[in-house]
Amino acid sequence: MPLIRLILEYEGTAYAGWQRQANGVSIQEVVETALARVLGEEVRLHSSGRTDAGVHARAMNAHFFTERRLPVEAFRFGVNRHLPGDVAVLEACEVPAGFHARFSARGKWYRYLVQQGPVRAPLNARFSWHIRKPLDLEAMREAAALFVGHHDFAAFRGTGCSARTTEREVFSFDISRQGDLLCFDVRGGGFLRHMVRIMVGTVVEIGLGARPPDDIVRLLQDGTREAAGRTAPPQGLCLMGVWYDESFSKAAQDEESLPFAPIPCILERRG
Numbered sequence: 289m290p291l292i293r294l295i296l297e298y299e300g301t302a303y304a305g306w307q308r309q310a311n312g313v314s315i316q317e318v319v320e321t322a323l324a325r326v327l328g329e330e331v332r333l334h335s336s337g338r339t340d341a342g343v344h345a346r347a348m349n350a351h352f353f354t355e356r357r358l359p360v361e362a363f364r365f366g367v368n369r370h371l372p373g374d375v376a377v378l379e380a381c382e383v384p385a386g387f388h389a390r391f392s393a394r395g396k397w398y399r400y401l402v403q404q405g406p407v408r409a410p411l412n413a414r415f416s417w418h419i420r421k422p423l424d425l426e427a428m429r430e431a432a433a434l435f436v437g438h439h440d441f442a443a444f445r446g447t448g449c450s451a452r453t454t455e456r457e458v459f460s461f462d463i464s465r466q467g468d469l470l471c472f473d474v475r476g477g478g479f480l481r482h483m484v485r486i487m488v489g490t491v492v493e494i495g496l497g498a499r500p501p502d503d504i505v506r507l508l509q510d511g512t513r514e515a516a517g518r519t520a521p522p523q524g525l526c527l528m529g530v531w532y533d534e535s536f537s538k539a540a541q542d543e544e545s546l547p548f549a550p551i552p553c554i555l556e557r558r559g
Contacts, residue, residue, distance in 0.1 A: 289353050289354065289355060290353070290354055290356075290357060290382050291351060291352075291353055291382065291383050291384070291385060291387060292351060292352055292353075292354060292360075292363055292380060292381070292382055292383070293349065293350070293351045293379075293380070293381055293382075293383045293387065293389065294319075294333075294349070294350050294351070294352075294363065294377050294379070294380050295347050295348070295349055295377070295378045295379040295380075296315070296319065296345060296347075296348045296349075296350060296375065296376065296377055296378065297345060297346055297347065297348075297375075297376050297378050298315050298344060298345050298348070298374060298375040298376070299344055299374040299375075299414070300315070300339060300341070300342050300343045300344045300345070300522075301342055301344075301374070301414050301523065302374060303315050303318075303341065303342075304341045305338060305339055305340045305341045305343070306335055306337070306338045306339045306348070307338050308320075312341070315339070315345075315348075315375060316333055316335065318371060318372060318375055319333060319350070319367070319371065319375065319377075320332070320333055321370070322367045322368075322370035322371045323352065323363075323367055325370045326358070326362060326363070326366045326367050326370065327354055327356050327358070328356070329354065329355060329356065331352040331353065331354055332352060333350045333351070333352050334350060334351050334352065334388065334389050334390065335348060335349065335350040335389055335390065336348060336349040336350065336389040336390050336393050336396070336530045337390065337396065337479075337527070337530075339525075339527060340482070340522050341522060342521075342522035342523050343522045343523075343525045343526070343527070344415065344523075344525065344526040344527070345526060345527040346526055346527065346528050346529065347378070347527065347528060347529045347530060348527055348530075349389045349393070349530045349532075350389050351383065351387060351388065351389045360380050360381055360382060361380070363377065363380035364377045364378075364379065364380045367380075387532075389530075392532055392533065393478075393530050393531065393532060394477070394531045394532060394533060395459060395475060395476060395477050395478075395530070395531040396475070396476065396477075396478065396479065396527065396529070396530050396531070397473065397474070397475045397527075397528040397529045397530075397531075398473075398474045398475075398479070398484045398525060398526065398527055398528060399471055399472065399473050399474075399525075399526050399528050400417075400471075400472040400474070400484060400485070400488045400520060400524045400525050400526075401415055401416035401417070401469055401470070401471060401472075401524045401526075402416060402417050402418075402419055402423075402469065402470040402472065402488075402492065402524060403416040403417070403418045403419070403468055403469055403470075404418075404419050404420075404422070404423050404468055404469075404470055405418075405420070405468045406420055409468070412469070413523070414523055415523060415524065415526070416469060416523070416524050417492075417520055417521050417523070417524040419492060419496075421496055423470065423492065423495035423496065424494075424495050424496075424497065425463065425465060425470070425495070427494050427495060427497075427501050428463055428491045428492070428494055428495040428501075429463050430501040431490075431491050431494045431501040431502075431503075431504050432461040432462070432463055432472070432491055433461065434501070434502070434504040434505055434508070435458045435461045435474075435487060435504060435508075436458050436459070436460060436461055437457065437458065438455065438456070438457040439455070439456070439457075439458070439508045440454050440455050440508065440509075441454050441455070441456050441480055441483055441508070442454040442511065442512070442513070443486075443507040443508070443511030443512055443513055443515055443516040444480065444482075444483045444486040444487055444490070444507070444513075444516055445480040445481060445482070445483060445486075445513060446480070446481040446482025446483070446485075446486065446513075446519060447481075447482075447513075448481060449480050449481035449482070450481075451480050451481070454480060456476060456477060456478055456479060456480065456483070457476055457477040457478075458474065458475070458476040459475040459476050459477070460473070460474070460475045461473070461474050461475075461487070463491075472488050472491070473528075474487065482519050484525060485519045485520040485521075485522070485524075485525060486513075486516055486517065486518075486519050486520070488520040488524070489516075489517040489518040489519050489520040490503075490504070490507070490516050490517030490518075491517075492517065492520065493517040493518070499517075
């Protein structure tokens with residue numbers, strides 16, 4: 289029975305998140321429906337994670353089993369013909385038995401975009417969080433560096449998180465500026481529900497001068513969710529990529545070999 293891996297890109301504005309649910313249309317639902325039309329059978333997609341309503345993905349990984357043996361391109365071009373314009377299969381390949389989109393993953397890369405300036409940029413509205421007041425970039429970078437390493441992220445776990453442990457490892461947390469857009473790039477072995485958005489919300493408060501950079505140390509040592517910052521809005525977040533062992537991937541685990549191009553910071557306002 290073939291085991292097929294898909295890499296999906298989607299603009300999440302119109303969806304209730306990745307996972308099937310009763311209160312709205314999900315990414316999983318529309319992709320499974322498209323697959324069923326191509327295969328003539330229902331399949332169940334297992335993803336590398338669950339993005340929330342309004343969150344985007346440049347490279348969501350998912351896998352499924354099928355009784356049908358079709359040319360692998362059917363799972364890209366064939367499925368894309370039945371998908372809405374804001375969802376697409378970028379890559380499809382058959383993978384060895386034992387691959388699991390979630391449990392085989394070794395790391396993930398998320399990017400959060402903040403548009404900083406007195407006037408909002410409508411063309412960025414679906415992809416960024418608008419902050420009107422000036423942000424102290426150096427203070428935010430100082431705070432971001434304190435997240436790197438293995439820590440207890442209990443203070444950065446959203447309501448409804450079902451994870452058995454709140455300990456996670458963050459590989460890197462970089463903040464760069466492109467025009468009036470700030471890119472918050474977070475890479476780690478795994479993330480709790482809303483963890484990246486709460487980290488960004490807390491760092492933005494530091495950038496606004498509402499708390500000192502070293503407050504991150506306190507929050508990681510004995511913080512509660514109430515002590516950390518706000519949860520940043522969903523539209524600024526994008527899953528950029530997922531790393532796997534080379535035995536399960538054509539690509540090595542460095543970013544240059546990942547099967548997608550880094551997302552640009554959407555549109556840079558000029559003038």
